[in-house]
Structure formats: structure tokens, C-alpha cells
Amino acid sequence: MRIASLLIALLVTAALYLFIFERDRLNSTPADAPGTAQSEAEFAPPAEKARSEAHAVSVVARHSLAEPLDSTVVLRGETEAAREVTVTAETTGRVVNEPLRKGAQIEAGQLLCQIDRGTRDATLAQAQAALAEAEVALGNARKLAAGGYASETQILSAEAGVESARAALAQAERDIENLEIKAPFGGLLESDTAELGTFLSAGAACATVIQLDPMKLVGYAPETEVDEIRIGALAGARLISGETVTGQVTYLARSADAATRTFRVEVEVPNPDFAIRDGQTVELAIRAEGEKAHLVAQSSLTLNDDGLIGLRLVGPDNLVIFAPVKVLRDTREGIWVAGLPEEADIITVGQEFVREGVLIEPHFADTTETETEQ
Template sequence: MRLKASHLFILGGLGLLILYFVIRSVMGAVAGPKVEAAPPAEAPPPQVQVAMVEESIQPYVVRLRGRTAAARAVVVRAETAGVVAATPTPEGAVVARGAILCRLAVDARQATLDQARAALRSRELRRRASATLAEQGYRSETQVLQDQAELDAAAAAVRQAEIALDQVNIRAPFRGVFDSRDAEVGTYLSPGQPCGSLIELDPLLIVGNVPETEAGRIRIGETATATLVSGETLSGTVRYVARDADADTRTYRLEVTARNPRLAVRSGLSADVRVSTASGPAHLVPPSALVLDSEGRQGVRHVVQGDVVAFTPVQVMSEGPEGLWVRGLRGQVRLITVGQSYVDQGQKVRVALAQ
């Protein structure tokens, strides 16, 4: 029986299918049974190094930027009108209290004083004669009292003329530095117009602005130290802390007084101010231990019970060669000294003591 071409095609397809299954079964037997992959091993917690830091009682120090300033600064003005006749004090000179800064022309003031003194002598003679006549019965008591009143008026006129004459001398009201002169010889000054400016540099003021978080710690009379841009150090005491904050900066004005006997320190110099306040708990940490959290707060990371990382905000009290004294922690702390930048709060870690 002769097969048709269609039958031959079908038989060929069946043969290929049977051959495929035979080869698959043979290859499966050679490969062996299928083995399932083992789940990946869990990664161990990160390792950090810690140092045991003990709590210590240290004086709190408030640090701020400040500047030196004159304790007093006044514009010395004329009390009477006149033309400036002399300027005996040069600008920048250190002057004692009462020193003449500007002198006005005397004009007729001396003549007025001489006239007042002559009138006083006349009234004294009349009062003396009146008293003698009253003892002899030739003068009434009323006339004696009137002569005494005229004598008193003449004495007052002399005192007035003396003051007017002395007012031509424009004097320093306190010891200080004649910082600037506003009137030259020949200048006409009316009452109230300036001769120049006088500043007091001993005691010297150191002024700054205290943050609202620190203002409540500072008390009047507490010691303060200021390091100037020149490297010079001044010691003083707090004399004033404002009660009302600046509306823009929310800070409080602080004033420290310091001795400046040689007037060597000028007004307006920048200074780093440190105010020592009451003592409290503090911890000594290395500067590298300070980190910032997600909110931008400065603090340290340490390990608490269960080897879990914790973050505590701290404030730097002072800085020295041995490290930073900070406040904000309590008791003994396992401070992370290596790896603090690579762990987060609440993360479990493996702990190793720092060498």
C-alpha cells in the first residue's frame, strides 16, 4: 500500500515529538534531582566603637560675640554764646575731669563781674552803716532789713557774673579721651552747640547679644572674659542684662565692665566673650563625636540599653585641648566615637570599646 504525502508528513511530526521527549528524560536523569536555593543569610548589625564618658560638675559658660564700647560718650556743648578763642586740648588726648576743651572769648563778662563786685562792696558798707545807726536809734528795723536784702542781691549778682565768666571755659565732665573736636578757633558757638566729643574708656564696656536660650542663666556680677582680635584678654563682671529682647533677633543686650587703666584698648574692637555662670552636670567629649540629626540639631550619638543607638542634643559649654565640655547628657554614657556618622537613632549595633 502506497502512503500519501500527507500521511508521511504526519508520521514525521510524531517521530520528532517522540524523539524530543526521549532526549528530555535522558538529560533530566543525568542532571539529577532539582535542589532549591537556600535563603540569603541575614546581615549582622553594624559595629561601632564606644567610650565610657562619666558625668562631671563643671561651671557653665555662655559664649557670644561682642565688641568693646565706651562706658560713657558725650558731646560737650557750650553753655553760653561766644567766639572760640582757644582750643588747648588736641584731639585724641587723654584729659582729666575739668580740663578745658574749648575756651570762648571773655568779651564783657570780666567787666560785668568787676561791676558786680563793686556794687557788693557798696552794699556791704551801706549795710554796716545802717546797722550802726540802728543801734543808735537813727534807723528803723525795716530799713536795716531792706539794706540786708540789697546786700544779698548784690552777692547773688556777683555769683551770677562769676558763673557767666567761668562758662567761657568748656570743660571735660569726666576723665576720658577727647575723641573729636567740632569747633575751631574763630567759630561762633550759641548755647548748646558742640565743642567736641568725649569718651570714657576706663572702665571699658564689652557689649554683646545673648540668645534667648541663655539669657536666663546669666546674673549681674558674674565673671566674664573677653578675647580681643589682637589676642589680648580682658576680665570683668556683668553689669547689665536686658529684660526686653530685640524684636528682630530675639536676643538680649549684655554689658560687661572691665578695667582699662592705661586706656590701651579702643572702643569698637571685636571680642569673643565667655560668661561663667552656675555649675551643672557636663560631659567631656571629643569634637569628632558631634553630629547633626535630621532636624539640624547638634548632638552626639550613644548606645543605650539593648545596644540601640540614641541621639541627644547637646550644647557646647567650653573648649580645651582635652576636648569639649557639653551639657545635655545625664549619667554615664556609652559615647560612639567611631561609626557615629553611619548609624541612625533606634538602630541596633554591635559594640566594641575604643582602644
């Protein structure tokens, strides 16, 4: 009985020892157990599987070639006459012709205001006679000087008299020419010409003439976009009436407006029928220099760990690389992005299941479609 009791006590002691001190070791599973490794592998992300396994991850990619993408600068502005001038009198006198009414179309050199000649014909004849007298006096002085009867000073005085007479004659002739006030260029009368009987002094307005063909479209470009505009660039414009016209940039200011910090831009468009009026609101779309871009599907875009938007590409040795991009334009066909190389292999299917540096097996969309059709 005592031996049996001792054996039972020893067994109980051993059981308690194993239960208390060796419980963790008995319950643990060997790290290299095949079941555990297989379970962990099943729940690992695809990118982790690709790193741990020998075979590559299959993805679908597409060859993409950069294309030039035109850009457009949109401005708001107004129409402005190509030229506008107030024609003024250069001499004094009373208007003796019937006035032309505003809105009339005129040609370059057409008479606008005729000033009364007054006594200008007499003044002209007096100037002509004075010149003839001065020329005779100069001839006599030279003859006397040849005989030793006149000094060099007398000859110089006679020459000065001739030049003075010539100047007076030229002034009289010019004053008569200024009696006819003519249009400096073809266009439209923006105001009536001076009324019959109106007395005009030098500098008084006869009429205002504007030229509407071609027409200027004026806009103001902000500092952020002015460098994209070039002289000679094509431009389209839409008037407030809905009419559209096209032209070219003819002027780009080099100095900014002090108040708005914008730069004046002028576009010239044809206006043969004067349909475009001076001072109308207009919206300008100026073609700017574009840049090379790729057209990609919106679903191809992804984010990296730093939150940058970009695309995953097939890199050297079929390793994934991430390329950040800049979205330029969203269209029905896809999204135009910049920041990629000239040629790029873009992963279009499976890009969300791989990381940078993962080995992949790319299947190119163009090749796959060809094989399917065959």
C-alpha cells in the same frame, strides 16, 4: 476465613480511628519534655534567661562620681567706649585759643576751648562794688533801728539788697570760670576742638571726648540664657581681628529690648594702649553657673522601651535600674551627662543584654584592672 476477615476489618477500623481522631495527640510532644525545654532556653534572650534561671548575669560596671561642669553662654556684640561726651559751652563768646586735633590724648581737666573775657572783668568789679554798697546800707539800717529811727521793714529790705548783690557777684565769677572749657575726664578727642575765632553760644559744642580704657563689650542675651549670667562672671572675647581679651560682666539688663526680646550685657576689659576701637564686632563667651555631671563613654548610652536615652545602673540588691539622662557636652574624653545621682555604678559592658529589674553580677572595671596588674 470469616474470622480472619472480621479481625482484619477491626484492625483497619482501629487504625482509621487513631489516624483521624487521635492524630494531634499522637503527634504532640509532652510539654515537660527535657529536649523541648532545653531548646527553648537556648534561644531565649539573655534578659529572659536571667529571669528564669537562678544565677545572675555577669556585667562590667564602673564607679562614677559627679563633677561640676562649667557652662558657657556665647553672644555676639560690639565694642563700645566706656564714656563719651560732647563738651559744650556754658557762656557765650569767641574762641581765642588754637584748636586741638582729633585723636589727641588728653588728661582730665585739660583746657579744650578758651573764650574771650570781653567785658566780664568790668561786670565783676561792678558786682563787687554793689555788694559793698549793700553791706554798708544794711549796717546803717541796723544802727537806725537800734535808735528807733528805722523800722523792721527797712532792715529786711537792706538784707535783701545784700543777698541780691552777692548773687550777682557769684554769677559774674561763675561766668568768668566758664570761659575755660575743660575735659571732664581723660581720653581721646573724637573731634577737633572749636576753631580759633569761632563764636560759641551757650550749649554749642566745643569737642567730643571718648574714654577707651577700660572698654565695654556689649552683647545681647536671649531669654533662654539670660538667667545663667551673673554680675562679676568671667568673660572672654574674640575680636574680628582675632585678638582675644578677658574681663568681667559689669552690667546685666533687667528690662528686655522691646523689639528683640533680648537683654543687654556689658563686659569691661582693660584697653591701656587703645588697641580696641569703638564699634568693633566681638564674640563673647561668658562663664555661667554649671551643674553636676558624669563623664561617660558614648557606648554606655542606651535606650529603654519608651525610647528614652539613658544609662543602666547597678541598683540595690544588684538589680538593674534605668536612669534617663540629659547630654550636656560631647568631648574627646567622653560625654558629659546630667540626671544621675551624685554617685552611680554605671554598667559599661553588657548593658544591652539586661533589662530593668534583672539580677546581675557586676565586675567593676577599676577592681578588675587592679587584679590584672597584680
